[in-house]
Amino acid sequence: MGLLAGAFAVLRKELQTELRDRAALNATLLFSVAGLAIVAYGVGPAVLPAVVQSALLWVVLFFAAFSGLAHVFTHEEEAGTSSLLRLTADAHAVYLGKLLFNLLLTVLIALITVPAGLVAVSASPDRPWVFAAVALSGVLALATSATVVAAIIARAQGRGALFGAVGLPLLLPVLLIAVDATKNTLEPEMIPGLAMREIVGLCAFAVMVIAASWLVFPAVWEE
Amino acid sequence: MVATIVVGLAIAGPVRTPDGVAMFTMGGHGAKLIFFHVPCAWLASLAYIVGAIYAVRVLLSGGKSPEVQADLDIKACTAMELGLVFAFLATVTGSIFSHNEWLTFWNWREPRMVSIFVILLIFAAYLVLRQAVDNPTRRARLAAAYALVSVVPGMFLIWVLPRMVATLHGDANQAVMGNNLGGMYRPVLRYLALPAFLGLFGWMFQLGVRAKRLAARHAAE
Numbered sequence: 105m106g107l108l109a110g111a112f113a114v115l116r117k118e119l120q121t122e123l124r125d126r127a128a129l130n131a132t133l134l135f136s137v138a139g140l141a142i143v144a145y146g147v148g149p150a151v152l153p154a155v156v157q158s159a160l161l162w163v164v165l166f167f168a169a170f171s172g173l174a175h176v177f178t179h180e181e182e183a184g185t186s187s188l189l190r191l192t193a194d195a196h197a198v199y200l201g202k203l204l205f206n207l208l209l210t211v212l213i214a215l216i217t218v219p220a221g222l223v224a225v226s227a228s229p230d231r232p233w234v235f236a237a238v239a240l241s242g243v244l245a246l247a248t249s250a251t252v253v254a255a256i257i258a259r260a261q262g263r264g265a266l267f268g269a270v271g272l273p274l275l276l277p278v279l280l281i282a283v284d285a286t287k288n289t290l291e292p293e294m295i296p297g298l299a300m301r302e303i304v305g306l307c308a309f310a311v312m313v314i315a316a317s318w319l320v321f322p323a324v325w326e327e
Numbered sequence: 328m329v330a331t332i333v334v335g336l337a338i339a340g341p342v343r344t345p346d347g348v349a350m351f352t353m354g355g356h357g358a359k360l361i362f363f364h365v366p367c368a369w370l371a372s373l374a375y376i377v378g379a380i381y382a383v384r385v386l387l388s389g390g391k392s393p394e395v396q397a398d399l400d401i402k403a404c405t406a407m408e409l410g411l412v413f414a415f416l417a418t419v420t421g422s423i424f425s426h427n428e429w430l431t432f433w434n435w436r437e438p439r440m441v442s443i444f445v446i447l448l449i450f451a452a453y454l455v456l457r458q459a460v461d462n463p464t465r466r467a468r469l470a471a472a473y474a475l476v477s478v479v480p481g482m483f484l485i486w487v488l489p490r491m492v493a494t495l496h497g498d499a500n501q502a503v504m505g506n507n508l509g510g511m512y513r514p515v516l517r518y519l520a521l522p523a524f525l526g527l528f529g530w531m532f533q534l535g536v537r538a539k540r541l542a543a544r545h546a547a548e
Contacts, residue, residue: 249476249480252472252476253473253476256456256469256472256473256476257456257459259460259465259469260456260459260460260469261459261460261461262459266455266456266459269452269455270452270455270456270473272448273445273448273449273451273452273477273480274449274476274477274479274480275480276441276445276448276480277445277480277483277484277488278480280441280488281488305487309479309480309483312479312482312483313476313479316475316476316478316479317476319475320386320471320472320475320476321472323386323389323468323471323472324468324469324472
């Protein structure tokens with residue numbers, strides 16, 4: 105089986121198992137809605153500056169996505185299916201398939217969280233497409249970093265707390281740029297050049313993380 | 328003997344340097360904190376690089392004997408521990424310096440402050456990750472993988488971010504080597520503090536490695 109065929113087979117397996125037992129998926133989606141509700145309740149009718157709106161949006165998105173992204177690797181260890189997967193699929197195919205699954209999951213979470221989050225903090229971007237591009241590139245950087253950390257912590261003890269502790273330091277630069285870029289798009293006078301540069305920055309980060317993960321993944325995954 | 332002389336000079340140099348410095352507004356001895364702060368930040372970066380190099384070697388040593396891999400892992404871990412210590416010292420001294428000079432202990436819009444803080448977190452996360460894995464071979468591999476992946480945000484913070492936003496540290500390249508310092512500050516920093524702190528790092532590194540080897544042998548017996 106070629107690399108891409110293998111990757112899509114792993115992706116299809118992930119989709120099937122997640123849709124068969126929807127507990128993890130539902131918990132993740134509910135967590136994002138609950139997080140939003142807390143932010144909306146805390147903000148109330150207040151008019152917030154763009155920087156606070158953007159920071160709140162990203163904090164909700166980060167925690168919502170983070171709560172669900174480890175599952176793709178931890179469920180293999182919990183169910184004891186990882187050895188079987190190791191035998192049947194190439195390490196890089198496993199990485200790609202699981203990365204694709206996490207990308208889809210994060211986009212799904214963002215599709216729920218971001219529009220509702222905009223309502224919650226009463227923000228309306230002047231150019232929705234630029235805003236969407238910034239959000240998408242941030243989500244890309246978030247999902248790629250979280251996936252490799254999930255692969256690492258799945259093989260350690262105390263996974264839940266460890267995922268946050270080990271993953272967040274890697275994600276702080278993403279958060280920093282994403283909050284800055286989103287603030288720019290929410291401001292009345294958006295600077296298009298700045299938005300472009302930050303989108304490129306976030307995508308470059310994602311590509312570098314994928315490259316680094318690609319190199320180290322076999323050492324993490326194989327026995 | 329040589330080490331003692333260099334360290335002695337590194338302490339005496341700053342004391343004998345005139346108070347205050349052109350680019351800083353504060354007078355008195357406050358500015359001399361940079362003789363400690365800058366080398367600590369250097370050593371934190373150096374520890375990160377050394378740790379990453381040993382991490383690569385851990386991952387490449389897969390086919391060799393477990394002892395070789397374990398020894399490389401000890402070196403990577405020691406470098407990361409030293410990194411945590413020096414990143415912490417650089418953060419604290421930088422914060423005090425910032426308070427003296429800019430009247431604020433911390434500013435999240437200052438990229439060098441953010442990057443030293445994130446690197447501090449990465450060192451800590453590396454060590455926390457190690458504690459969470461019992462199997463030594465797996466621990467060595469997972470820790471090495473994490474160290475290498477964390478190089479990406481590390482590079483981003485050190486080279487990309489300071490160029491994307493304005494910084495208090497002056498030009499990012501120049502500030503690293505102390506080129507923007509006036510008077511005796513630059514030569515003292517470069518020719519006394521740098522070798523002295525490098526020597527200190529080497530000494531602490533080999534002490535840490537020897538202590539861990541002994542602990543490993545003790546645990547095996």
